[in-house]
Amino acid sequence: MSDFRTLAKRAFRMPTVRRQVHQAPPTTVEPVAVPEPSSLIDSALYRDGSRVYTPDSLAETYRLARADPATMAWIGLRRPTEAELTSLATEFDLHELALEDAMEAHQRAKLERYGETLFVVLRAARYLDASETVEFSELHLFVGPGFVLTVRHGSVPDLSAVRRRMESEPELLSSGPEAVLYAIFDAVVDGYAPVVAGLQNDIDEIETEVFGGDPAVSRRIYELSREVVEFQRAVRPLSGMLRSLAAGWEKYGVDEELRRYLRDVADHAASVMEQVDTFRQALADMLTVNATLVAQQQNAEMKALTEASFEQNEEIKKVSAWAAILFAPTLIGTIYGMNFDFMPETHWRFGYPMAIGMMAATCVCLFVIFKRRNWL
Structure with missing residues (x-):
């Protein structure tokens, strides 16, 4: 210099x-x-x-x-x-x-x-x-x-x-306004480094939460994606801005050393932009994986509900079958329990055995039918 x-x-x-x-x-x-x-x-x-x-x-x-x-x-x-x-x-x-x-x-x-x-x-x-x-x-x-x-x-x-x-x-500052402009660009771009580190840490945490089954992870992915997009909007224009500025400095004969400093800032900005692009793609992939895992979980829950419903239906069929079997003798007993004067079976010597036999035969018949249909 x-x-x-x-x-x-x-x-x-x-x-x-x-x-x-x-x-x-x-x-x-x-x-x-x-x-x-x-x-x-x-x-x-x-x-x-x-x-x-x-x-x-x-x-x-x-x-x-x-x-x-x-x-x-x-x-x-x-x-x-x-x-x-x-x-x-x-x-x-x-x-x-x-x-x-x-x-x-x-x-x-x-x-x-x-x-x-x-x-x-x-x-x-x-x-x-x-x-x-x-x-x-x-x-x-x-x-x-x-x-x-x-x-x-x-x-x-x-x-x-x-x-x-x-x-x-002072030697750098004596370059005039360009030196101040360079220093401010440098400070802004250097300030992006802690942001990149923080976002990287957040993404690592979210990756753990995605495979850990945290139900709130979808919202966090969305919120972090919005921050990454906003960060991307802040960083993306810098490359073009710095190229334009470098061209102007070359035109007006700004010191080569200061222009070299500016190129270093441009390199840092490009590196930050690459990392931000990587973050955005990683979050998009996580969102897809999370959606797949959520769908699988929902399918598993639906399967469990279906199996529970099937088992419940089986129990209902068994209860219904036994209710039908028990209803048959009740019906016969109810008929012969009516107080009519002219009911031949009530005065017949074999009336009682006949009623018992009808009850037993009906129950056995229903039991066989339900058994063949796998209701029992």
Whole structure:
């Protein structure tokens, strides 16, 4: 990196001058009216990779930047108000479409160029061990000649750590806005590693639950699949974004060492994407296996119910057969138990043996019939 500092000064050098909307002398320009910011996390101006000013408001940042055009302004905000974004747009000539996206959030990961300014949307992620879920956050960046603006809509990534890293490497930071953009890309992609590890652990647990017969596993597979798809949407655009960024840096003569760093980030992003694709396929396979196991379990339960019903029917047939056998003598006894004066068999010497014989014969006959039909 012997020529790093010399080439770094060419970073983001465009055909036009810096902040072309404010070319008047600093003593004759009134600061843009800005409300007291509640979302300003950190604001600093850097010269040759070192922090030279630490303003405590946007208005002060604007004033110092105009007074020292050789500096680079790096402003970090979290959930800024519309008035704050409007003041930034006025000061740095931000495009209204990019400003609208930054204000509304809920954007896909993308990289767009508006004149001399790059507008970048990144989807950062964090794995929450307590709930075993993935939390996604949005980060918007405006990168132009002499300035970097970061607008966060969540708790990740930790841009204060990125700022500390860059301030500890003034030679890298002296490259200008491109170095900051690289460092933020690097932090976001590095933040995906714990998410990948957490998802891998969840998938391993689900695999155990699938073959362990846990009835709630289907819901967990579905919920984890949704997280993986969301993660995939965050990571997939990065490859194209980084290729486009690398092409632009080559066009504008950004230092080769910094471009090499960017290619390393692209490699990491591609590796994460491969793992996410593997996760999605694994979950799809698990869902299929789980559906098969559930179907087999349902078939086994249905078979058991059918067998139980068959056994119950067999018992009912036996009960019915014995009831019929017992009903025959009861019927005969009932007939001859009627109190009629003119019933010849009641006065016959062999009437009683005949009735008993009829009862026995009927019972034997029914028993034989039911036995042949396997009812008994």
